[in-house]
Amino acid sequence: MLQCPRARHRLSRLVLAGLTACLLAASTNVMAHPSSGPRIEPQKGVASFYGDRFQGRPTASGEPFNAQALTAAHPTLPFGTRVLVTRRDNGREVEVRINDRGPYAKGRVIDLSKRAAKALGMISQGTAPVVITAVR
Numbered sequence: 018m019l020q021c022p023r024a025r026h027r028l029s030r031l032v033l034a035g036l037t038a039c040l041l042a043a044s045t046n047v048m049a050h051p052s053s054g055p056r057i058e059p060q061k062g063v064a065s066f067y068g069d070r071f072q073g074r075p076t077a078s079g080e081p082f083n084a085q086a087l088t089a090a091h092p093t094l095p096f097g098t099r100v101l102v103t104r105r106d107n108g109r110e111v112e113v114r115i116n117d118r119g120p121y122a123k124g125r126v127i128d129l130s131k132r133a134a135k136a137l138g139m140i141s142q143g144t145a146p147v148v149i150t151a152v153r
Contacts, residue, residue: 057094057151062126064102064147066134076117083130090117090128091149099152102127104137104145111136112152 067090071082078096082088094100098115111133120128127149129137139145 060126060149062147063124063144064127064129064137064139065120065122065125065144066129066131066139069131078116080116082117085132086130087111087113087133088116088130089113089133090119091115092118101150101152102129102133102137103148103150104139105148106146107138109137
């Protein structure tokens with residue numbers, strides 16, 4: 018083994034530098050690949066959908082709202098997050114991308130585009146019980 022205190026000190030510094038580099042690389046990798054980011058727990062609640070009057074208006078992400086796109090508003094999920102929305106009472110599913118903030122009504126967990134609401138069969142009711150799961 019190494020008997021010289023200086024050699025042990027250099028080795029310790031080298032090991033520390035190596036560990037730091039590994040941690041830095043790992044954290045950069047998480048940022049570069051959102052699929053390996055923090056786990057998003059499934060959410061249960063009520064979904065609603067945007068009315069036609071919002072067509073073309075800017076969303077919180079800056080892109081214009083398009084009722085025919087598979088997009089949605091969520092209060093906290095990062096823009097660009099893809100989620101699977103499953104209607105709890107009939108099992109129908111649709112995958113949407115978060116591009117706006119909302120809904121602001123109590124008990125509601127997501128606001129869907131009209132196309133996504135049609136896919137879930139909720140146009141006539143206006144709202145539906147859903148579970149939201151992040152897509153990886």
